[in-house]
Amino acid sequence: MSFSPSELPTKAQLDAAKHLSVQDERGDEVPFASLVDGQKVVVIFIRHFFCGLCMDYLSFLSAHLSPALLAEHSTKLVVIGCGSPSFITPYRTRLEFPFDVYADPDKKVYHALGMTRRTLEMGDKAPEYLKSGMLGNVFGSIMSALRFGRVASPGDMKQVGGEFVFDKAGEPVWCHRMEHTRDHAPLRELMDAAGIPYSGP
Template sequence: MAEVFSPITRQVTKENREIGTYSVDIPLEDVEDCIIYDRHGVSIPFKKLHQDRKSVIIFVRNFLCYSCKEYVEDLSKIPKEALEDADIRLVVIGQSAHHHIEPFCSLTGYPHEMYVDPERCIYQKLGMKREERFTDSAHPSPHVKSGMFMGQMKSIWRAMTSPVFDFQGDLHQQGGAIIAGPGPQVHFSHFDTNRLDHMPINWLLQLAGVQQTLDFSDKPKIIHV
C-alpha cells in the first residue's frame, strides 16, 4: 500500500515539492460558470466537475502537443477501480474544439472524463501561463519519453495528417493541475511553466487520496520464477 500524504495546499513547482499546510489562493469561484464541452458538444458549467466530489483536473496545452499526448497516455493507465475506491474523479481539459476529443482519446487510450475549454476561459481566469520558461533546476516530466526534436516532428506530422488541419488549441498556452472539491475548496494546484513541467501522476493521485502507487515506466518487468 502506498504511503498516504496529507493534502498539499500550496502551489508546488519542480524546484519546491514540499508537503505543507498552506492555503491555496486559487479563485475557483471566478471560473465556476465557465462553460466546457464534452465530446458530443454538450455544454456544462465547470463547477459540475467538482461540486459533489473531489476531482483531479488536468489542463493540457493542446491535443497536438507530443508531451501532452504522452502524459495522457500514462493517465490512461490509471485503473478506474483505484479512482472509485478513493471516490475521486479524474478529468482532462483541453482547449480545442470538442470534435478533437474523440480522436485524442482513441489515440491515447484515455478512458476517463475529458472536456474542452475552447475559449480558454478557465486557463485565463486561473492565471495559467502563456509561453514557456525553462530553468536548469527544473526536472523534466517522467511521463514524456520522446525527445523535443522528435516529439515536435511527431506533432507536425499529426497536424498534417489530421482530417481537420488546425493546431487543436493555442500553441503558447501552458497547462496545469488542480485538486478541488467537494464544492469550491482547492486542495492543491500546480501550473506548468513549460511543456515538460507536468506534475507526476503518482504525486497527484496520492495527494487526492488514492492509496495505490502505479508503475508508468516503459522498462520490461522482471518476473522471478
C-alpha cells in the same frame, strides 16, 4: 493575483471559474461547476490537442491510474484542453484514454484559475513521463496534426496548463500550474494530493 505555480485559487477566482462552461465532444456547454462539485475530482489542463508532451503525460497517467483505482477512492478524473471540441473524440481514441475530456477554446477557465502563462520554453529537466525525446514529440505533434486535420483549431500552442485536486465540496485543495511545456506535475505528487496510493517508481 500574479502567476503562481502552486497558490490555491482565491474564492473570487473559484467563483468565476464555476460560472463558466466548457464543451463536450458534441460542442454542448457543460458548467465547470458540475465537473468539480459533489465528489473528489482531479482536473488536468493540457496544452493544445496536438501536443505530444501532454499525450505522453496522459499515457503515463493512464498506465498508473485506472478507472477502477479511481472508483475505489471515490475520485473522478477529467481533462480539459484549450482547442476545439471537435478534437476530443479522435484525441481520446488515439490515446485509448478512458477518462472524460472537455474543451475550453477561449481559455476562460484556464485564466480564471490562474493559468495565465504562455510560453514555448521547455525547462531544463526531462520529466518522468517523456517517452520519445524532444524530436520525437515534435514529430508526434506533426503526425497528430496530419491525422486530425486542421479544420478547427487545436488550441493555443503557447498556452500551458496544470493540475488541480478538488474535494467533495468543490474546493481546491492542491494545484500545480505549469511553468513551461514539460512541467506537468509528477504523478506521485498528484496522486498523493488526491489521496490515492502510487505504485510507480
